[in-house]
Amino acid sequence: MRIELDEPKCVASGQCVMVAPEVFDQREDDGVAFLLTEEPEPGQLDDVREAVAICPAAAIRLLES
Amino acid sequence: MSPTIGRVLVVGASAAGLAAAETLRREGFEGEVTLVGAEPHPPYDRPPLSKQILAGEWEPERLALRADEHLADLCLDLRLGATATGLDVGAREVRLADGRSVGFDALVIATGVRPRRLPGEGAHVLRTLGDALALRNNIGAGKRLVVVGAGFLGAEAAAVARGLGAEVTVLEPAPVPLAHAVGAEVGAVLAQAHLDHGVDLRTGVSVTSVARGGVQLAGGELIAADEVLVAIGSLPNTEWLEDSALTIDNGVVCDEYCAAAPGVYAAGDVARWHNPLFGESMRIEHRTNAAEQGMAAARNLLSQGAPKPFAPVPYFWSDQYDMKIQAFGYLRGHEEIAVVEGSLAERRFLAAYRTGDRVAGVLGVGVSPKALRPWRQAIAAQAPWSSVAG
Numbered sequence A: 001m002r003i004e005l006d007e008p009k010c011v012a013s014g015q016c017v018m019v020a021p022e023v024f025d026q027r028e029d030d031g032v033a034f035l036l037t038e039e040p041e042p043g044q045l046d047d048v049r050e051a052v053a054i055c056p057a058a059a060i061r062l063l064e065s
Numbered sequence B: 001m002s003p004t005i006g007r008v009l010v011v012g013a014s015a016a017g018l019a020a021a022e023t024l025r026r027e028g029f030e031g032e033v034t035l036v037g038a039e040p041h042p043p044y045d046r047p048p049l050s051k052q053i054l055a056g057e058w059e060p061e062r063l064a065l066r067a068d069e070h071l072a073d074l075c076l077d078l079r080l081g082a083t084a085t086g087l088d089v090g091a092r093e094v095r096l097a098d099g100r101s102v103g104f105d106a107l108v109i110a111t112g113v114r115p116r117r118l119p120g121e122g123a124h125v126l127r128t129l130g131d132a133l134a135l136r137n138n139i140g141a142g143k144r145l146v147v148v149g150a151g152f153l154g155a156e157a158a159a160v161a162r163g164l165g166a167e168v169t170v171l172e173p174a175p176v177p178l179a180h181a182v183g184a185e186v187g188a189v190l191a192q193a194h195l196d197h198g199v200d201l202r203t204g205v206s207v208t209s210v211a212r213g214g215v216q217l218a219g220g221e222l223i224a225a226d227e228v229l230v231a232i233g234s235l236p237n238t239e240w241l242e243d244s245a246l247t248i249d250n251g252v253v254c255d256e257y258c259a260a261a262p263g264v265y266a267a268g269d270v271a272r273w274h275n276p277l278f279g280e281s282m283r284i285e286h287r288t289n290a291a292e293q294g295m296a297a298a299r300n301l302l303s304q305g306a307p308k309p310f311a312p313v314p315y316f317w318s319d320q321y322d323m324k325i326q327a328f329g330y331l332r333g334h335e336e337i338a339v340v341e342g343s344l345a346e347r348r349f350l351a352a353y354r355t356g357d358r359v360a361g362v363l364g365v366g367v368s369p370k371a372l373r374p375w376r377q378a379i380a381a382q383a384p385w386s387s388v389a390g
Helices: A015-019 A042-054 B015-026 B068-073 B129-136 B152-163 B184-196 B287-302 B369-380
Strands: A002-005 A024-026 A033-035 A060-063 B007-011 B032-037 B077-080 B084-088 B093-096 B101-103 B106-109 B113-115 B144-148 B167-172 B200-203 B207-211 B214-217 B222-224 B227-230 B234-236 B259-261 B264-266 B271-275 B280-282 B315-320 B323-329 B336-343 B348-355 B358-365
Touching (some): A015 B369, A042 B287, B015 B032, B015 B287, B144 B152, B152 B184, B152 B315, B348 B369
Parallel strands (some): B106 B264
Antiparallel strands (some): B113 B234, B207 B214, B315 B323, B323 B358
């Protein structure tokens, strides 16, 4: 599975970082999210799906690689 | 023990309803899920309506909360343009405006809110995509826009309209905008931002009606406008539940598990629930709460034997002019504010909010959003005020 982050949509809430800190982080200056990995491990998928669901900007998608 | 659930009905197809439906599937529910939405559009996002959509930066397609193929994967009975008109809890049935009924074993109510209005015709409100497009076509350069209400929505719309070159007047009944939500000190900062950007902000004025060519003030004065936006708050969509046995009190009253009755849950803007983290009954009209509560309601619906209290730290953001405002916690009813970083005068600060002897909230303007996160942890941990400020 592959994560797609629509950066211009990101509102810097940091919700993704809080539920999946191994996969997402935020830029220091404006808080916009970035990926620590584009292809998460199988064990991280539940957290990534939670991040997709909780993102208040609907900026994260999980796609079949 | 609870009966087996075969059919779940979710009424309301915006952020909360979608989150509930999606969570049911993620949790492995394989029964029928019917998602009923009053608007004709597939679930779409509302925060950009008063930002990128109003500014003309985005086209409506960008608002889709989920791609079509993802929605299809959820195998929902998706009924759009369908308005719920009644609920019979005993018979496990929701009536729709077209006369049909939908049965359920468990129900999630996520019908949201609608804008409050003023007497008189011809004013805009801003809740739906249609509302936003109607307003955006009429607030270009040289237009005179009067915004009634300096809350988040009114402030964001005023900022966008100024950016487009409109002449903007904002009328607010309170002495300071958003004082109840963010405190008088921060409200004064937001007021100054309006003034610095050329908005004619008038506080302490009461608008009685929308009139031909403007709005009427309580004293009789007419404020002239080409377009009027009424942004004076919202009303929960609960009328369709009046004959149900549910308790309605400025929202659907729920317990700490988001349950309004056995097998009946509410989520999002329409839900009033007991948040054990703050020990208060609250109804939150913020985007993140809609998703979080929809997810929580769905999980509790499926795990009726062992529900989890829904105890979130609320979060909101607002974009006004060059400011990004972010806040965690429950700021209403706070007793003290401490600026813990930056300064109000620079419009770059982090402010902590005290309620009782604990830190109840934090709000940042122009600071790194990451700086708010330790504060969120402190709020979630019910940290005493003395440990972080004061």
